[in-house]
Every structure is written in structure tokens, then in C-alpha cells.
Amino acid sequence: MAVREVITVGDARLRERARPVQTITPEIRQLASDMVETMHAYDGIGLAATQVAEMHRLLVIEVPEDEEIWGSGELYVIANPEIIKESRETDIGTEGCLSVPGYVGEVERAEEVLVRGLDLHGRKFKLRPRGFLARVFQHEIDHLNGVLYIDRLTAPDRIWEVEPGTEEQEELADHRQTSPAETPVPASAVQSPDADA
Numbered sequence: 500m501a502v503r504e505v506i507t508v509g510d511a512r513l514r515e516r517a518r519p520v521q522t523i524t525p526e527i528r529q530l531a532s533d534m535v536e537t538m539h540a541y542d543g544i545g546l547a548a549t550q551v552a553e554m555h556r557l558l559v560i561e562v563p564e565d566e567e568i569w570g571s572g573e574l575y576v577i578a579n580p581e582i583i584k585e586s587r588e589t590d591i592g593t594e595g596c597l598s599v600p601g602y603v604g605e606v607e608r609a610e611e612v613l614v615r616g617l618d619l620h621g622r623k624f625k626l627r628p629r630g631f632l633a634r635v636f637q638h639e640i641d642h643l644n645g646v647l648y649i650d651r652l653t654a655p656d657r658i659w660e661v662e663p664g665t666e667e668q669e670e671l672a673d674h675r676q677t678s679p680a681e682t683p684v685p686a687s688a689v690q691s692p693d694a695d696a
Contacts, residue, residue, distance in 0.1 A: 500533055501533050508649070513549060513550070523617065523621045537551060541597050544562050544667050544671060545559065545667075546597065556643050558642070561574045562632055577617065577618070581615055587609075590630070592670075593670050599648070600663045600666065601661060602660060603658070603670060605653045605654075606653065608638075609633060610630065612633045
């Protein structure tokens with residue numbers, strides 16, 4: 500396993516659409532393993548392959564059960580994830596991203612989604628995450644389509660500056676009903692040059 504560099508806003512590769520995984524190869528399994536280690540090293544709760552500059556439709560998610568112990572939740576590793584249904588009910592919440600350091604923002608997402616994909620044995624499966632886990636799945640699948648949460652802000656001014664490296668901790672704190680320290684900043688401060696692409 501290895502910790503990979505997480506690319507950040509302004510890197511054009513974040514705007515590329517990832518390619519489907521054709522076969523679960525040893526290289527894909529190694530990438531998944533590296534992504535899990537990277538997510539843990541960065542105190543993240545989710546990571547898409549495009550965030551480590553790999554254009555494969557692969558994501559890892561692990562929401563900690565204990566906010567003091569990162570890596571304490573259920574781990575999801577999914578190739579070719581796809582949202583095939585989403586609820587009409589939505590929820591507005593705070594999102595952070597390892598690829599948008601120093602900021603969190605307010606995004607509206609479906610409360611529940613139906614996701615299908617492949618496990619690392621190449622088996623098809625479906626799952627139906629709700630609430631915060633559904634938000635994380637939508638966020639990470641957006642990455643695979645070249646979309647960042649800053650593209651989905653509820654309003655241009657609904658983004659706040661936070662201590663760099665704490666973005667996903669702030670997101671989790673908001674989910675757990677605590678308020679992150681917020682300093683409003685304009686959305687244009689974190690827009691990449693190709694944000695309209």
C-alpha cells in the first residue's frame with residue numbers, strides 16, 4: 500500500500516470523466532488499497548480515483564463510527580458506481596473535500612439513493628445509502644463525472660473558510676450537529692479556471 504498525492508482544485512484532471520473499470524485486475528486492487536490508505540492518511544471519509552489522478556471509475560468510502568478514530572466505520576470499495584435512483588426528499592448539509600482544501604460549503608443532495616456497482620471480486624451488487632452516507636456517495640460519484648461540490652453550492656455565498664486539512668472533519672462535525680467555525684468567502688475564491696467546463 501502507498502499514500503498517493505491528492506490533486507486539488509485547478510488541476511484539470513479533476514474535471515475529466517473517469518473511464519469504466521473493464522476488469523478487476525491486480526492493478527485495480529492495488530489502486531483501491533492505495534486509495535484506502537490515502538483516505539486514512541488525509542483523515543478523509545471518501546475518495547474517488549480521479550482525486551489521485553487515476554481515471555478509473557473507482558471509489559472508497561468510510562464514515563467513522565467514532566469521530567476520534569478515523570477508519571472506524573464500514574468500508575465501501577466500489578468499481579463503476581452508478582446512482583440509478585434517488586429520493587425526491589432532499590437535505591441541505593455542509594460538504595468538504597480533500598481536493599478543495601481550506602473550504603466547506605452548503606450543498607443540497609437527495610436523502611436516499613440506490614447505487615449499483617462492482618466489488619473487488621467483480622460481483623455486481625446494489626446498496627441503498629440514506630442520510631449522510633447517501634451524501635458521501637453522491638459527492639464521490641460526482642468526482643468520477645468531473646463535478647466538484649463547489650459546482651453545486653446552494654448559493655454562491657454558501658461557502659466558508661476552514662483550517663486546511665480539516666475539511667472532511669468539519670463536514671462530519673456538521674452532520675453530528677455541531678457548528679464549524681465559519682468565515683464566509685466568495686465561491687469564486689475556489690473556482691478552478693475550467694469550472695464551467
